Amino acid sequence: MCVxxxxxxxxxxxxxxxxxxxxxxxxxxxxxxEPKVGQxxxxxxxxxxxxxxxxxxxxxxxxxADLENLV
Amino acid sequence: MDIKEVIDYxxxxxxxxxxxxxxxxxxxxxxxxxxxxxxISPKIKLISGPGxxxxxxxxxxIDKCVEYARKPGCELLTFGDxxxxxxxxxxxxxxxxxxxxxxxxxxxxxYSPFEVIExxxxxxxxxxxxxxxxxxxxxxTYALMLQMAKTQGIENIRLVTALKTAxxxxxxxxxxxxxxxxxxxxxxVSVITGVHVxxxxxxxxxxxxVVSGFEAEHILIAIYRIVKQxxxxxxxxxxxxxxxxxxxGNSKAIAAINEVYEPGPAMWRGLGVIxxxxxxxxxxxxxYDGGSKGLDADMTLPEGCRCGAVITGKINxxxxxxxxxxTCNPVNPFGPCMVSSEGSCGIWYRNKH
Numbered sequence: 001m002c003v004x005x006x007x008x009x010x011x012x013x014x015x016x017x018x019x020x021x022x023x024x025x026x027x028x029x030x031x032x033x034e035p036k037v038g039q040x041x042x043x044x045x046x047x048x049x050x051x052x053x054x055x056x057x058x059x060x061x062x063x064x065a066d067l068e069n070l071v
Numbered sequence: 072m073d074i075k076e077v078i079d080y081x082x083x084x085x086x087x088x089x090x091x092x093x094x095x096x097x098x099x100x101x102x103x104x105x106x107x108x109x110x111i112s113p114k115i116k117l118i119s120g121p122g123x124x125x126x127x128x129x130x131x132x133i134d135k136c137v138e139y140a141r142k143p144g145c146e147l148l149t150f151g152d153x154x155x156x157x158x159x160x161x162x163x164x165x166x167x168x169x170x171x172x173x174x175x176x177x178x179x180x181x182y183s184p185f186e187v188i189e190x191x192x193x194x195x196x197x198x199x200x201x202x203x204x205x206x207x208x209x210x211x212t213y214a215l216m217l218q219m220a221k222t223q224g225i226e227n228i229r230l231v232t233a234l235k236t237a238x239x240x241x242x243x244x245x246x247x248x249x250x251x252x253x254x255x256x257x258x259x260v261s262v263i264t265g266v267h268v269x270x271x272x273x274x275x276x277x278x279x280x281v282v283s284g285f286e287a288e289h290i291l292i293a294i295y296r297i298v299k300q301x302x303x304x305x306x307x308x309x310x311x312x313x314x315x316x317x318x319x320g321n322s323k324a325i326a327a328i329n330e331v332y333e334p335g336p337a338m339w340r341g342l343g344v345i346x347x348x349x350x351x352x353x354x355x356x357x358x359y360d361g362g363s364k365g366l367d368a369d370m371t372l373p374e375g376c377r378c379g380a381v382i383t384g385k386i387n388x389x390x391x392x393x394x395x396x397x398t399c400n401p402v403n404p405f406g407p408c409m410v411s412s413e414g415s416c417g418i419w420y421r422n423k424h
Contacts, residue, residue, distance in 0.1 A: 001205060046186075
């Protein structure tokens, strides 16, 4: 339920950003963080809850790709 | 020190038996997926706590949601985790499929609470009711959505809330079950709350509270830190997930929670009512409340069901007779712990079969 997934910010327009998740572009509310294009954000339920550095975000992407196979 | 040394240490641990509780369902899943139990000494027991909001939501909440979904002019929006949880008048899924007379309840799966804004603007004659379940990670998203709705003058949205906060529940577990030696604290709850929320618990109960990420390495390092603290006779808070969790948390999210909600008593399946552990809409947002208070009643589960003991970590799921006999399973679940993808029983079942 509290799963949050990192994605890369490709556009920012006010409190809405386009975030890329493995090639899928999704509109995300970024009212709680102030990301710049190119940064990664940790997204939960359509809402970015933290900004992350690229390398650390990719480490977690691998985990969640694996978790998808589990459940 | 590298990860091999951490594993060597944990594998060769031969001190007194320790019980460590992971509070988050995503941690439970990651512990299974990575075979963490096989990497550490059998003297370090990992037990699952009440870390899935779906699993601790009482039947009365499901019934209230079904009531709205059946009501003409209403549409219920819910996260997918909730739809198979049994209610007195069936689950949301069963109601969506239709009753014996073919009457179907109006239920949609949402991926984000923000979806309701456009729906509500496009269809002002429909009342959109959100089954608002979650911990601190999810609470800010509903709060931001309601702030937007209020600013834009959107009136046809209601929330039935079963929002809960982790700290009062951890306090309850420490006070009522004093055999837990340390806690692996939830990573994404802590992204919002920060790590200082655990300070008072560590001080009060003298036990380690270590925030962990979701990689195998993160979890092993958190366990290592807990064991080292215990061996040193200490119990304090550590943040072992600093790439995502700031010590002070997300201040904007905390501000949104405080503006929209106020704390109140909440019913936790298996634990009972815990004061101050629920989040309810403040008076300024009362027009959006769909009747969230007092939804405490829980259906009587079949004899043999040990949901309460599983949620509090007293037994592992496979020690429940209904789990062992296979009568409770993901296709035919009796309790939410078997329904939710992050419920302890569901995770254990999928990994054993």
